[in-house]
Amino acid sequence: MILPLVLxxxxxxxxxxxxGALSQQVVVMVMMGLELMLNAVVLAAGALWxxxxxxxxxxxxxxxxxxxxxxxxxxxxxxxxxxxRTRGSDMTDQLTDLAEDPAx
Amino acid sequence: MNVVVFIIVFLVLxxxxxxSGALVFVIDSMARATYALAISFVAVGGALVLFGxxxxxxxxxxxxxxxxxxxxxxxxxxxxMNPALIPMSMVHGQRPxxxxxxxxxxxxxxxxxxxxxxxxxxAAPARARQLGQALMGDKMLVMMTISPVMFATIxxxxxxxxHRTRYDRFGDDLDRRVxxxxxxxxxxx
Numbered sequence: 001m002i003l004p005l006v007l008x009x010x011x012x013x014x015x016x017x018x019x020g021a022l023s024q025q026v027v028v029m030v031m032m033g034l035e036l037m038l039n040a041v042v043l044a045a046g047a048l049w050x051x052x053x054x055x056x057x058x059x060x061x062x063x064x065x066x067x068x069x070x071x072x073x074x075x076x077x078x079x080x081x082x083x084x085r086t087r088g089s090d091m092t093d094q095l096t097d098l099a100e101d102p103a104x
Numbered sequence: 105m106n107v108v109v110f111i112i113v114f115l116v117l118x119x120x121x122x123x124s125g126a127l128v129f130v131i132d133s134m135a136r137a138t139y140a141l142a143i144s145f146v147a148v149g150g151a152l153v154l155f156g157x158x159x160x161x162x163x164x165x166x167x168x169x170x171x172x173x174x175x176x177x178x179x180x181x182x183x184x185m186n187p188a189l190i191p192m193s194m195v196h197g198q199r200p201x202x203x204x205x206x207x208x209x210x211x212x213x214x215x216x217x218x219x220x221x222x223x224x225x226x227a228a229p230a231r232a233r234q235l236g237q238a239l240m241g242d243k244m245l246v247m248m249t250i251s252p253v254m255f256a257t258i259x260x261x262x263x264x265x266x267h268r269t270r271y272d273r274f275g276d277d278l279d280r281r282v283x284x285x286x287x288x289x290x291x292x293x
Contacts, residue, residue, distance in 0.1 A: 001223065002107070002110070002111065002114075002225070003221045003222065004216050004217060004221055005111070005114070005115075005118075006114065006118075006151075007212075007216045008212075008213055008216055009118040009121070009122060011208075011209055011212035011213060011216065012122050012209060013121060013122055013125050013144070013148075014208075014212070015205040015206070015208050015209040015212070016122065016125045016126050016128075016129070016205070017125070018201075018204065018205040018208060019129065019201050019202060019204075019205035020128060020129045022197065022200070022201035022204060022205070023129070023195045023196065023197060023198050023201035023202075024129065024194065024195060025194040025195060025196050026134070026182075026194055027182075028134075028175065028178055028179050028182065029129075029134065029137070029194070031175075032128055032137065032138070032141050032175070033128075033129070035141065035145075035171075036125050036128065036141065036144065039121075039125070039144060039145055039148050042148055042152070042160075042164060043121070043148045043151060043152075046151065046152045046155045046157050046160070046161075047155065049155070049157065050155045050156065050157075050225045050226070051221065051222050051224075051225050051226070052222065054226035054228045056234055056235055056238040056242075056243070057243075058157075059157060059159070059160055059235045059238075060235070060238065060239065060243045060246055062152070062157065062160040062164075063160060063163075063235075063239075064246060064250065066160070066163060066164060066167060067250050067254070069167075069171070070167070070171070070254075071253065071254065071257045073171055073174075073175070074257050074258075074261050075257060075260060075261060075264075077174075077178055077261075077265075078260065078261040078262075078264035078265045079264060080178065080182065081264070081265040082264045082265060084182055085267070090182045091194070092196075093196060
């Protein structure tokens with residue numbers, strides 16, 4: 001009863017994050033969507049530790065997901081800084097090619 | 105803890121987490137959206153503490169509050185002070201995104217409801233000491249894998265965000281003998 005309830009909440013968080021990651025135009029807002037999806041993974045991992053894995057593995061998984069969130073933020077901001085510097089914008093719609101505009 | 109109290113507290117935290125998570129993409133101001141996301145993370149951290157995962161829960165709360173504060177700074181930096189605070193909406197492909205996320209939610213809920221899950225949680229409490237000993241013992245490979253990835257992230261972050269690289273200093277083919285720097289340095293050799 002409790003575990004399915006927690007997992008449904010985690011699924012709701014994951015899907016809200018997916019909606020944001022797919023629909024937002026600003027790079028930082030897309031990152032917020034990804035963070036929300038990882039937030040759901042943390043919640044589900046905590047619940048699965050409580051009900052399925054009484055050893056320390058579940059806690060290690062939560063720590064790994066937190067580390068992944070940090071890495072995602074660091075790389076996301078680095079890419080956002082680079083894009084903002086070269087294109088003067090942080091909109092995903094303008095990132096349709098890898099080459100720099102020679103006119104700039 | 106009593107099961108009824110557990111469920112009530114979890115439902116409150118879940119409501120806060122999901123509603124503030126949804127507010128991130130509903131709210132007009134982007135700086136405020138960042139703080140809505142921080143509230144969602146704090147609620148999930150609270151749920152972890154409720155599950156007995158005190159140490160990961162507290163880490164989640166502390167780390168995400170700082171992370172969202174940094175995110176707000178970046179948001180205001182990229183968007184300018186006014187666009188980050190005034191109402192605005194920048195979305196594309198809203199309908200396909202809505203269909204995809206709603207479809208996935210239905211799929212996940214059906215899977216969750218059909219799977220046989222254990223009814224009762226185990227009673228073993230999580231101890232930070234136990235986690236630390238595992239990371240320094242049986243689970244050391246996990247940390248040994250994360251460490252080089254984190255180091256690579258630091259290097260990649262600096263390379264991506266640096267203003268002037270070796271291509272700016274030595275040309276596209278790296279064939280310039282003397283670096284082109286705004287302020288010439290060196291000892292004149």
